[in-house]
Amino acid sequence: MTEYDVYKTPEADLGDGTIDKPDLQFFPTSQKKLLILFISTFGIYAVYWFYKNWHLQQARMEQKITPALRALFYIFFTHSLFRRIETAAVEKNISMSWSANTLATVFVLLTIISKILDKISGKSDVLGVADVAGILILFVIVYPLYKIQELVNRINDDEEGLLNCGFSFYNIVFIGMGSAVWILVAIGFSGYLE
Numbered sequence: 001m002t003e004y005d006v007y008k009t010p011e012a013d014l015g016d017g018t019i020d021k022p023d024l025q026f027f028p029t030s031q032k033k034l035l036i037l038f039i040s041t042f043g044i045y046a047v048y049w050f051y052k053n054w055h056l057q058q059a060r061m062e063q064k065i066t067p068a069l070r071a072l073f074y075i076f077f078t079h080s081l082f083r084r085i086e087t088a089a090v091e092k093n094i095s096m097s098w099s100a101n102t103l104a105t106v107f108v109l110l111t112i113i114s115k116i117l118d119k120i121s122g123k124s125d126v127l128g129v130a131d132v133a134g135i136l137i138l139f140v141i142v143y144p145l146y147k148i149q150e151l152v153n154r155i156n157d158d159e160e161g162l163l164n165c166g167f168s169f170y171n172i173v174f175i176g177m178g179s180a181v182w183i184l185v186a187i188g189f190s191g192y193l194e
Helices: 031-040 045-058 067-072 074-091 100-122 129-155 169-193
Strands: none
Touching: 031 045, 031 129, 031 169, 045 067, 045 074, 045 129, 067 074, 074 100, 074 129, 100 129
C-alpha cells in the first residue's frame, strides 16, 4: 500500500500542449487548434507555427538556418516550407487536394493584401471599408495554413492532430487576450453602426 499525502500540491504539466513523438518532420497541431489560435491572435500565431516547423526542419537541412528569422520573415520563406511539406508528402505517397505552391502563393498574397489594408485603415480615424475588409480577410488567410496543416498531420501519421490538440496555459492566455481585443473590435463596430 502506498502512502498518499493529501496536503501535497497537485502537479500539472504546463508545457506547450504537445505529446512527445520522436522523428517528427513538421509541427504537429490539430487544425481546430490552429484555427482558434490564428483567429484569436489576429494571425500572430503564424509566426509561432512557422518557427516550430523551421525548428524541426533545421536538423534535416544541410545548410544552417535560423528558425526565428525564418518565422519573423515568414512571408519570404512560405514557399520553401510548403515545398518541403509537399516533398515529404510525395515521399510517403500521400495525395494532396491542393499544390503546396498554390497554397503558399494564396497565403502570401492574402498576407500582403492584409498588410496594405492595415496601412490604409491606420490613416483614418473613421471606420471604413479597409477596416472591415482587413478583419474579414483574416478568416480567409488561415485557409492555406489549415490545408497545409492537414497534410502535415498526415505526414506525421496523426490525421486528427492528437499529438497537439490540447490548449496549454499560454495558449489559453493568448486566447483570452485575443478574445478581449475581439470584444473591443465588436464594440467599435457596433458603435459605428448606430
